[in-house]
Amino acid sequence: MKRRTLTALALGAALAATAASAEITFRHAITGETLDFEYGKKGGDTEAFKKFKQSGKNPYNTDKAAIDKGHSLYLTACSGCHGHEAEGKLGPGLADDYWTYPRGATDVGLFEILWGGAQGMMGPQYTNLNADELLQIMSFLRSIYKGDPAKAEWLK
Template identity: 50%
Template sequence: MRYLALPLMLFVLPALPALAMPQFYNTIDGSPLNFDDAMEEGRDTPAVEEFLATGVNIYNENPDVLAKAEEVYNTMCSGCHGHYGEGKIGPGLNDSYWTYPQNETDVGLFSTLYGGATGQMGPMWGSLTLDEMLLSMAWVRHLYTGDPKDAVWLTKEQRETFKPFEPKKK
């Protein structure tokens, strides 16, 4: 029996990191997403590389990118989802209710952005770079108005310091 353990460990252990890699599926039909259609620009940023390997969006609550994240969101998303993610012709994005429950995770939200959803939410792979998708997601997460303990996309440390979004007074 112990002679079988070594060959088994040689094949199984190297495959374990691959099992941890996130899997991306179309929100509507469940088919695997193909990133070959994504724009060349914005594919090789550290944020995209980290995200595709781990499912962690390093832009979430990163003060160095929030201004750019807001700009991308306001340009591409606010027309349908509102400037504060409150919802317009598209659903609200700033609370704990998700039309597609997988959007509670960053892998799920990215999959919806990349591959589209029902209604007027078409795939964004032709309109946004992969990096811009992560930036817009970071702004959506920043707009969250709910209880931080429910914000599963935040790290434990971020959850402890997160303040629910409040629009600026005019």
């Protein structure tokens, strides 16, 4: 192999390593442990989720089709505890700017709470819903946000 080809290969490998290390580390909201996406409900490793792991921004925010799917998933999986309009019931409201876990105001933080769970009845959601479905639910929650826009960290 020519030297130039080798250099190009080495450069490619270095770039790939940088891309991999640029991936965000997601942490459990209570324990701080790194979340592992290898387990849980299958089918969630979509293009949108791949982008999200790199950018920390939910690509489905403002995507009407995703918001509609998220709405229907929310009604099945979350509304029993959080209320139909996410106004709060057994669990806290999810469409305002008060957060028990302030990280919920960012997309990464909200995903961390959903995937890994919080305390008591707020169990991890990864067995029920895959990563892509969680992003859809998140986009629905952002779409019905009623809090102060200045506190909408996910928009920044």
